[in-house]
Amino acid sequence: MNDMSNTPDPSTLSPEELIKELATRGRAAQRKLARIGDERKAEALRAAAAAIRRDEATILEANAKDLSEAEARGLSGAMLDRLKLDAERLEGIASAIENVASLPDPVGEEISRSEAPAGMTLVRRRIPIGLIGIIYESRPNVTADAASLCLRSGNAALLRGGSEAVHSNRALHAAFVKGVSQEGVPEDAIQLMPTQDREAVGAMLKAAGLVDMIVPRGGKSLVARVQEDARVPVLAHLDGICHTYIHADADPEMAREIALNAKMRRTGICGAMETLLIDSLFDDCTDVLSALLDAGCELRGDARAQELDDRIKPADDEDWDTEYLDAILSVAVVNGIGEALEHIAAHSSGHTDVIVTADDAAAQRFLDEVDSAIVMHNASSQFADGGEFGLGAEIGIATGRLHARGPVALEGLTTYKWQVLGQGQARS
Amino acid sequence: MNDMSNTPDPSTLSPEELIKELATRGRAAQRKLARIGDERKAEALRAAAAAIRRDEATILEANAKDLSEAEARGLSGAMLDRLKLDAERLEGIASAIENVASLPDPVGEEISRSEAPAGMTLVRRRIPIGLIGIIYESRPNVTADAASLCLRSGNAALLRGGSEAVHSNRALHAAFVKGVSQEGVPEDAIQLMPTQDREAVGAMLKAAGLVDMIVPRGGKSLVARVQEDARVPVLAHLDGICHTYIHADADPEMAREIALNAKMRRTGICGAMETLLIDSLFDDCTDVLSALLDAGCELRGDARAQELDDRIKPADDEDWDTEYLDAILSVAVVNGIGEALEHIAAHSSGHTDVIVTADDAAAQRFLDEVDSAIVMHNASSQFADGGEFGLGAEIGIATGRLHARGPVALEGLTTYKWQVLGQGQARS
Structure with missing residues (x-):
């Protein structure tokens, strides 16, 4: 032809x-x-x-x-x-x-x-x-x-x-x-x-x-x-190991909605959340986790996360570096933004990481210090997309550091x- | 210590x-x-x-x-x-x-x-x-x-x-x-x-x-x-095979001054001219060439260039792809800007290429079509330098196509x- x-x-x-x-x-x-x-x-x-x-x-x-x-x-x-x-x-x-x-x-x-x-x-x-x-x-x-x-x-x-x-x-x-x-x-x-x-x-x-x-x-x-x-x-990007950190001062409803969307809207895209970090001072942890579980998501948590809901399975070391591209999520409880930033520095693939908080100083610190192609405040990581960025289209998302980063x-x-x-x- | x-x-x-x-x-x-x-x-x-x-x-x-x-x-x-x-x-x-x-x-x-x-x-x-x-x-x-x-x-x-x-x-x-x-x-x-x-x-x-x-x-x-x-x-840049094309409508004095400076100011830098292309319709070819010869530059020319001064040695195929970094210059006579652009497309290392002309349309065509990190009109290629570009310093000159080009x-x-x-x- x-x-x-x-x-x-x-x-x-x-x-x-x-x-x-x-x-x-x-x-x-x-x-x-x-x-x-x-x-x-x-x-x-x-x-x-x-x-x-x-x-x-x-x-x-x-x-x-x-x-x-x-x-x-x-x-x-x-x-x-x-x-x-x-x-x-x-x-x-x-x-x-x-x-x-x-x-x-x-x-x-x-x-x-x-x-x-x-x-x-x-x-x-x-x-x-x-x-x-x-x-x-x-x-x-x-x-x-x-x-x-x-x-x-x-x-x-x-x-x-x-x-x-x-x-x-x-x-x-x-x-x-x-x-x-x-x-x-x-x-x-x-x-x-x-x-x-x-x-x-x-x-x-x-x-x-x-x-x-x-x-x-x-x-x-x-x-x-x-x-x-x-x-x-x-x-190119190799992995989309995207984190959402729910800060102590996150609005509970916003946190639940963003977490659900970031994981469950489409589980197979590179901007899907793969790890949820919940601040130990965030009051509505169980709410967010049970919403995810109820939506059919398998949760794999660290010791403290497991205490929050008995449906949460134990995470092993590999989970923190895994891009599931599926209805599976790793969950860790962290003590403050410092621990969240450390976890992200150690495990993020540099694609998209999100903070949910009503505290502008915490948001600014997260936006400044997380070294990923895309860092978001109060939005779902599933927005990591050329069309959603108003670029009209995309040839891909780049996680390298040179030339172009994020949606290209x-x-x-x-x-x-x-x-x-x-x-x-x-x-x- | x-x-x-x-x-x-x-x-x-x-x-x-x-x-x-x-x-x-x-x-x-x-x-x-x-x-x-x-x-x-x-x-x-x-x-x-x-x-x-x-x-x-x-x-x-x-x-x-x-x-x-x-x-x-x-x-x-x-x-x-x-x-x-x-x-x-x-x-x-x-x-x-x-x-x-x-x-x-x-x-x-x-x-x-x-x-x-x-x-x-x-x-x-x-x-x-x-x-x-x-x-x-x-x-x-x-x-x-x-x-x-x-x-x-x-x-x-x-x-x-x-x-x-x-x-x-x-x-x-x-x-x-x-x-x-x-x-x-x-x-x-x-x-x-x-x-x-x-x-x-x-x-x-x-x-x-x-x-x-x-x-x-x-x-x-x-x-x-x-x-x-x-x-x-x-x-990085590997080679600086920089061309200067003297167009038919070049100002003779400017052409001579730029050619002399581009080659002889410092012969060992990457922005030094290595090939001179002279238009066959430029009237003052011999003037420019003898100025270079008188300044102690060895010229290696194609057949037509050799006819212009008997001090010009024959160029072989390799000369057009050689970065001399010395008081040596290859010289070709070309018929019009089309031939100059073809020569440059075939032999430039993508560093810096120059046109000398009083014809704005020819200059614009050269600036648009020559695909090098730096293209110049009526200036010496020896200006290819971060300091001379007002950047204050440079870590180097890049001739790759991605991220940064020219003085970095x-x-x-x-x-x-x-x-x-x-x-x-x-x-x-």
């Missing part, structure tokens, strides 16, 4: 040669893309959404092939659900592309302007990063999501999806490229890896200087492998250059 | 254990440092400068030991000069620390403030990166330079200098730490690696999660090794976190 005539033939190239060829094409296309204006990039994305709607039958047929192969290989129901497309989900993919089209283009923004001691004007201007590799698993919507965010910010993308979704990804990619090329975007700006060969992924991870950044989107084992093997900078959207897919405007200055 | 009683004993620990111990101490100290205010950090740096002045005799004695050992090992005169300290150079080191003390502290700055769709206030606030590893060669001043920039921006530093300068570095480090600790800065905030063992450097490069960033400062082989082996993010000073040693100020919001 995808016209592969123009893509490099992986059977005749080594993994390194293949990546070099794909990267060379992607980089050349990116240089052309960089000269396409804001409105035309937005138009190209709208054309991609239209093309995906037009190709619905072809895409769903390709997805049915993936699904039947996956069923034959005995994939779990949850895996099949992630893989599955239908008319409604495909419309969601198309609308998401249109949403990205409507976001402001960060490219060209003047970040700073100053005058050098020798008189030149110095402008730091936002530019695309270049060629971004996206490595993902079974959700085919990532093909369109990642492609549209990269294109909106002027980057070329090299997409490598999961083997289970190979037909769906090819069909989505073909429609996307057909759409954007109507507006003059070079086809090679958005490339799908023409092989599922794992060695090609290995070569991509090592292609420093050819690929500018890698974004892995998927489970812990995928991200860990990418972080371990990559020579190219990686933007278009701005995180850009870098800058210094433009120096002189009048003939020579350095003395 | 340095009180090593409190530092870990490298003889009883494996390289990995040593780095873990140093990093644990450094990280704990950084958390304390993060709570020390702006003015106190500045005071601490002024105390460090005073301590270095007070310890002049001890430091120069240590340096004399390094020098005599280096001479005995037959180090070159240039190497000895890099290593050498005297009263004047030591005063330069102390004043540089005071200069860093006077720079505005970037920590705490509000980068952005917005309202989330659910009503929380979102603040992106600048924070220190954490623990920064600095790996450098024979110049002992880097010990104080790097330490003061890290400390000013609230970071802990783990310094590893060259073996030739081991006594000088220890003496400088001891004085620096003595000074800053008078103002309550924990001693472990600025640690000097207690061994010159190369395996300890290897372990430091791989200490992802313990060391947050590595900045190599030194020659190409050091930087290449760091980039190859590191699992920790690296901020205090802001490049920071990251940010999201502070989310809610009123009890739960996600629907």
